Amino acid sequence: MKKAVIIGVGMTPAGEHWKTPLRDLAVEALLNAMDDANIDKVDSLYVGNMISGSFVEQENLGALIADWAGLGHIPAVKIEAACASGGAAVQEGAKAVMSGLEDVVAVIGVEKMTDAWPSDATRYLAYAADAEWELFHGASFVALNALVMRYYMHTYGYTEEDLALFAVNAHINGAKNPYAMFKKPIKVETVLKSPYIADPVKLFDASPVCDGAAAVIVTTPEKAKELGIPKEKWVEVAGMGRAIDTINLANRKDLLTLKAAKVAAERAYKMSGVDVKDIDLFEIHDAFTIMAALSLEAIGAAERGKGAELAKEGQIAVDGDYPIQTMGGLKARGHPVGATGVYQTVEAALQLRGEAPNQVPDAEIALTQNIGGTGSNITVTILRRV
Amino acid sequence: MPNMQVSRFWRHFKEKYRLVGSKCKKCGKIHFPPRQVCNECGSREMEEIQLSGRGKVISWTIVRNPPSGFEYYKPYPLALIELEEGPIVLAQLTDVDPEEITFGMEVEMVTRKIREFNEDGIILYGYKFRPPIK
Numbered sequence A: 001m002k003k004a005v006i007i008g009v010g011m012t013p014a015g016e017h018w019k020t021p022l023r024d025l026a027v028e029a030l031l032n033a034m035d036d037a038n039i040d041k042v043d044s045l046y047v048g049n050m051i052s053g054s055f056v057e058q059e060n061l062g063a064l065i066a067d068w069a070g071l072g073h074i075p076a077v078k079i080e081a082a083c084a085s086g087g088a089a090v091q092e093g094a095k096a097v098m099s100g101l102e103d104v105v106a107v108i109g110v111e112k113m114t115d116a117w118p119s120d121a122t123r124y125l126a127y128a129a130d131a132e133w134e135l136f137h138g139a140s141f142v143a144l145n146a147l148v149m150r151y152y153m154h155t156y157g158y159t160e161e162d163l164a165l166f167a168v169n170a171h172i173n174g175a176k177n178p179y180a181m182f183k184k185p186i187k188v189e190t191v192l193k194s195p196y197i198a199d200p201v202k203l204f205d206a207s208p209v210c211d212g213a214a215a216v217i218v219t220t221p222e223k224a225k226e227l228g229i230p231k232e233k234w235v236e237v238a239g240m241g242r243a244i245d246t247i248n249l250a251n252r253k254d255l256l257t258l259k260a261a262k263v264a265a266e267r268a269y270k271m272s273g274v275d276v277k278d279i280d281l282f283e284i285h286d287a288f289t290i291m292a293a294l295s296l297e298a299i300g301a302a303e304r305g306k307g308a309e310l311a312k313e314g315q316i317a318v319d320g321d322y323p324i325q326t327m328g329g330l331k332a333r334g335h336p337v338g339a340t341g342v343y344q345t346v347e348a349a350l351q352l353r354g355e356a357p358n359q360v361p362d363a364e365i366a367l368t369q370n371i372g373g374t375g376s377n378i379t380v381t382i383l384r385r386v
Numbered sequence B: 001m002p003n004m005q006v007s008r009f010w011r012h013f014k015e016k017y018r019l020v021g022s023k024c025k026k027c028g029k030i031h032f033p034p035r036q037v038c039n040e041c042g043s044r045e046m047e048e049i050q051l052s053g054r055g056k057v058i059s060w061t062i063v064r065n066p067p068s069g070f071e072y073y074k075p076y077p078l079a080l081i082e083l084e085e086g087p088i089v090l091a092q093l094t095d096v097d098p099e100e101i102t103f104g105m106e107v108e109m110v111t112r113k114i115r116e117f118n119e120d121g122i123i124l125y126g127y128k129f130r131p132p133i134k
Helices: A022-037 A050-056 A061-068 A085-099 A118-126 A142-156 A162-172 A187-195 A220-224 A259-272 A287-299 A307-312 A329-333 A335-352 B003-010 B013-017
Strands: A003-011 A042-049 A076-079 A104-111 A195-197 A213-217 A235-242 A281-283 A365-372 A377-385 B020-024 B046-048 B054-063 B076-083 B088-092 B106-116 B123-130
Touching: A003 A220, A022 A061, A022 A104, A042 A061, A042 A085, A042 A335, A042 B054, A050 A118, A061 A076, A061 A104, A061 A142, A076 A085, A076 A187, A076 A281, A085 A104, A085 A213, A085 A235, A085 A335, A104 A335, A118 A142, A118 A235, A142 A162, A142 A195, A142 A287, A142 B054, A142 B076, A162 A287, A162 A307, A162 A329, A213 A335, A213 B088, A235 A259, A235 A335, A235 B106, A259 A287, A259 A365, A259 A377, A281 A335, A281 B020, A287 A307, A287 A365, A329 A335, A329 B003, A335 A365, A335 A377, B013 B020, B088 B106, B088 B123
Parallel strands: A042 A076, A042 A104, A281 A365
Antiparallel strands: A003 A213, A003 A235, A104 A213, A235 A377, A365 A377, B020 B046, B054 B076, B054 B106, B076 B088, B106 B123
């Protein structure tokens, strides 16, 4: 098996792009990544996208984006794994390179959400849950996360204030990221005073609906050398794992364990030979504050029930032992669902290249974790400076 | 939603009106909704089981920003209910003051309207749960 390295990254700001259609967002991020790598063609394209068919009545994104980016008759497909589509697309791109079948691969994540009426957006997002047994009963994604959050607080004795710390940390970091949707630091009170959208989830526990696109260029070290890409720009895709869990939250064996993240992380650790203690920063899937806590537990950064403890101890800050959401995470950067996993990859790569606005000193290894559904489809990827 | 989708809801009458689940003949695990393959032991030998409809609330929320189609009913309580037989079911709570919902509260299944579509559209019915009538 060959090795895969990221040699170029690009993104658009996450936010409300009223004037820009999906294809232009995608092409902008893609061309930025190609310019960063200083290349003008790729062998294939993988598009992470959750639900463009519902949001903008457009599917077949592989053809659309490759066509509009002028990439010629290359193979191009969309990869879908709900909100983990971006993370899955990065892994599929890396796999293509590792297999030796494709030399230079572009991976893009894109989502255009603001064209939909808010309650329709809420409905479309819930398509990633169980249509017959969850959405049928009026469950939104927020509501499903709220059920988990209440149970978590009750089981371990945490308060809404404790979980709010994850949102506060995300906003502190997002404030320094020019690509973030929200660039204002917030306080715990900001979270606590925000309205309930599904109790106990408040508006500021939740990541925002927005538009955005991010892209990476992946190739082998041999090809990167041949292309003359300076080594300082290489970021190795050192480990990958992906796993599913029951589509229906109620069917989980343990409501408070993201089993899919646990399995995916174990696979990624094994492949990379990396231990959680070796990792310098974590871009995890904080679509809701509760998911940040559960994710830290599932990837082994905290014991069961201790995820929120890390936030209370200040360990999740950029200068802590387990820095998370160094560029704002889903909460402050924004969560253009199918693009999120690629944003995380770009942000982690910038950290490892030493080019991040909230630079973690001498960062060598990063982990990205991308959740689809209520934990039903999860990717974990380990990136390493070369 | 077009009326051609009627069959989509009719085909689940048994589960949604009567709470019929499946029981694995090999390991005995009870599933709701019913499955073709047991997710515990992998067996394909399943039989139908009529669930009692009695259970207790293990978590709940109040849906204030519902998916489109449910705006008319907001806010509504949604809960995870652990049935006597073991499976956990997601459903709305009804006939209860949201302030009175507690962990472990006993509930029973009732058949209620879930939602209506447009004026000439279908009406969806299904299970909800309420505190038992003593």
